[in-house]
Structures are given as structure tokens and as C-alpha cells.
Amino acid sequence: MKAAVYRGAGNVQVEEVPDPAIVEPTDAVVRVVRSCICGSDLWAYRGVIQRAVPARLGHEFLGVVEFVGPDVRTVAAGDLVVAPFQWSDNTCPACRDGIQTSCVNGGTFGAPGTDGGQGEAVRVPWADGTLVAVPGGIAGATDGLLRSLLATTDVAATGLHGARLAEVGPGSTVVVIGDGAVGLCAVLGARSILGAERIILCSRNPHRRELGRRFGATEVISERGDAAVAAVRDLTGGLGSRHVVEAVGTPEAWEMALGMAREGGTIGAVGVPHTTPQLALFPLLVHHLRVHMGVAPVRHYLPDLIDRVMAGTYDAGAVFDLELPLDQVAEGYRAMSERRAIKVMLT
Ligand SMILES: [Zn+2]
Incomplete structure (x- = not known):
């Protein structure tokens, strides 16, 4: 064959x-x-x-x-x-x-x-x-x-798993980092299965932004890094989001996730961290953050x-x-x- x-x-x-x-x-x-x-x-x-x-x-x-x-x-x-x-x-x-x-x-x-x-x-x-x-x-x-x-x-299951790990539920506000197929499926799962109300997708690609909106994203931000963190804080009354899905796996994406999560928030991580040598523990401690990860x-x-x-x-x-x-x-x-x-x- x-x-x-x-x-x-x-x-x-x-x-x-x-x-x-x-x-x-x-x-x-x-x-x-x-x-x-x-x-x-x-x-x-x-x-x-x-x-x-x-x-x-x-x-x-x-x-x-x-x-x-x-x-x-x-x-x-x-x-x-x-x-x-x-x-x-x-x-x-x-x-x-x-x-x-x-x-x-x-x-x-x-x-x-x-x-x-x-x-x-x-x-x-x-x-x-x-x-x-x-x-x-x-x-x-x-x-x-x-x-x-x-x-x-x-991807459909992995995206949903990311949203589940982030403890998304009915009425939740969630940020999704990553506009690949998994991130887009996290949007879909958060919206259509878990009942999230507000879904903020990070994407600057016009085609992916459009699909993200079709899948249920209510807001799409095109900023990266610190500017993306600031944009999410602006959209959430300065607090950050209680739920964040990390669907990339790079150090940059992790910095965004840590910056976007509100005090006591939960990060659901399904991005494969091939290039993330270390995760800084200090912000997890002082901001009461919870990180749930797993291969879907x-x-x-x-x-x-x-x-x-x-x-x-x-x-x-x-x-x-x-x-x-x-x-x-x-x-x-x-x-x-x-x-x-x-x-x-x-x-
Ligand atoms: Zn078994």
C-alpha cells in the first residue's frame, strides 16, 4: 500500500x-x-x-x-x-x-x-x-x-478538552490563545458544548478570525504579547479573564496566558510545549492561578x-x-x- x-x-x-x-x-x-x-x-x-x-x-x-x-x-x-x-x-x-x-x-x-x-x-x-x-x-x-x-x-476533542481544563461553563468569559485548528475548536467547544457567553479569540489572520467568529467567538483581538494582555484587561474591566485556553505551547503564548488570567483564574493548556523550557511558578503563586494541562x-x-x-x-x-x-x-x-x-x- x-x-x-x-x-x-x-x-x-x-x-x-x-x-x-x-x-x-x-x-x-x-x-x-x-x-x-x-x-x-x-x-x-x-x-x-x-x-x-x-x-x-x-x-x-x-x-x-x-x-x-x-x-x-x-x-x-x-x-x-x-x-x-x-x-x-x-x-x-x-x-x-x-x-x-x-x-x-x-x-x-x-x-x-x-x-x-x-x-x-x-x-x-x-x-x-x-x-x-x-x-x-x-x-x-x-x-x-x-x-x-x-x-x-x-482537534475538535483537543479544543474542547482545553476549554474543559480551563473550567469553562455556562455564562463563562474565556480567552482563547491560538487560532490554529485546536484554538478554533476550543472556541466551538466553549460555545456550543460548554455554554460560554463571551469568547475572546486572539488572531490576526483574516480567514481564521472569520472562522473563529463563525465558531462562536464574540470578540477577536489582533494584538500580540503585552499588547494582547492589555487588550484583554481592557475588555474585562481591568480584571483579566477567569478562564484562559492556551492552544499554542510557545513561551510567548504562556506569557500571554499568565498575563490574561485574572486573580484565581484557570489556564487550560493543550498546546504542545516543545519550546517551553520553564514555566515561572512565582506568578502562579501570587495570582492564585491554576494550570490544568493534558494530552487530550x-x-x-x-x-x-x-x-x-x-x-x-x-x-x-x-x-x-x-x-x-x-x-x-x-x-x-x-x-x-x-x-x-x-x-x-x-x-
Ligand atoms: Zn488503558
Whole structure:
């Protein structure tokens, strides 16, 4: 089969790789219908972090089950299934606590020795604990539905998780730092699931600002750094915001988050902090701040999100603003790296 392969910074190719097969009795093999490129895939692409070469790519996908191992009970050949970006057994203590991204048997698609989502098929470990079947299957699935479902594999759930970590609830005022797909989905989740009343999005990109407003942002500020902190304080009577979602992960974004949170406020952080060597603890102490972080347990959110997608009440599919065939995956990486696209869907 064909799959995207990382060959070093700036170098992604489509190559012929071995067809996946059932290895463990708990495995399934899924034929990929849609996959996408993640902002986190760009860290290695840009050379910010080191990755083994060659490596398989992609951890967001949905598809149709081709084969299941003899111990698989909850999905069967022919099912349309959504995969979270990490597999999990969904039975260990961490999974039962709702943090499937800490599963003792868990792992990430694309890690050494595994298949990535950016390919024609994927071996899925712990299929029962990982995959969620979509009612109605592939036959009735429109392109719009597939987009909306694909968003739940990572960004829609990660954005919602950020807002949850920030303790957003009905009537909340929340600032969202980051106008990538995760930040935009934090806006959507805060508004349409958690019931936030005021959502201040930090974005200077016209296309992303517009999508942020469509997703529920009530105010959008274009300032950066100290000016952004001042703008948020102006908008909140000088107090700052009780809830802040940090969806970038850089030191600059963290400084903004710390500056924008009001006394006793909560920062929900889902940005991957590859370049944040230290978090200053002093302001956390003196301002009574709470920081909640975590790799989003997408599997925890998936059943509910899929129900909402099927009911037509939750749709983050608009984050995909460029669609390419798998053969053109390299152009997809370039487009996202150059910020010409928010998020690329591969068909
Ligand atoms: Zn587990």
C-alpha cells in the first residue's frame, strides 16, 4: 500500500510500504477513508524536534474496518470507524479515569513500528478500546459528515478538552490563545458544548478570525504579547479573564496566558510545549492561578462528539480548508507550514 513517509525536515514522500495485517488478536485493520495533517506533525517537518528517519506519519483518520482479530468484539468488518490519535485499551485504571492518553497499553499512530493515518490502511492495536463505530456506516456518509467526523479524531476533542481544563461553563468569559485548528475548536467547544457567553479569540489572520467568529467567538483581538494582555484587561474591566485556553505551547503564548488570567483564574493548556523550557511558578503563586494541562483523551470524548455530529449539533469540519489526495501530501505539509491552510484533509 501507499503511505506518507517522513524522510527528514521538510521532506515528506509517498512510498510503497507493507500492507498492514492482524498481529495481535485484539487488532483491527482499517482501510483509511479520510485522514489529515496535524499541527503537531509540523514540529518535525520544520526541524524543531528530531524524529527517526524514516517514520510513518499521521495520527488522525477514519475508515472502514477490513479485518478484525479473533478477540475483537465491538467493531466488525465493514464498520465505519473513527480512531482517536492514540490507541488505548479503554479498561486500565488511567482509561477508567478518562485519561486514555495515559493508557498502560496505549501508543500513538505513526510511532516507530506502527502505521500512520496518512496512508491507505492502518493496523489498529486494541481495536475495541480504540475505535468507535459510526451509526449508519459509510453508505449514508456525505462528504460533510466525513469532514465533521474527521475533526473529532483530534482537534475538535483537543479544543474542547482545553476549554474543559480551563473550567469553562455556562455564562463563562474565556480567552482563547491560538487560532490554529485546536484554538478554533476550543472556541466551538466553549460555545456550543460548554455554554460560554463571551469568547475572546486572539488572531490576526483574516480567514481564521472569520472562522473563529463563525465558531462562536464574540470578540477577536489582533494584538500580540503585552499588547494582547492589555487588550484583554481592557475588555474585562481591568480584571483579566477567569478562564484562559492556551492552544499554542510557545513561551510567548504562556506569557500571554499568565498575563490574561485574572486573580484565581484557570489556564487550560493543550498546546504542545516543545519550546517551553520553564514555566515561572512565582506568578502562579501570587495570582492564585491554576494550570490544568493534558494530552487530550480523545477516546473519552468520542462517543459524545460522534452523537453530536450525527445529530447535526456539532460540526468542526470547517477547519479543513484544503483537500488533497494522499499523493500530494507533501504539498499539504508545505501549505500548513507556510500557514496557507489551517488544516489539510487527505482523501
Ligand atoms: Zn488503558
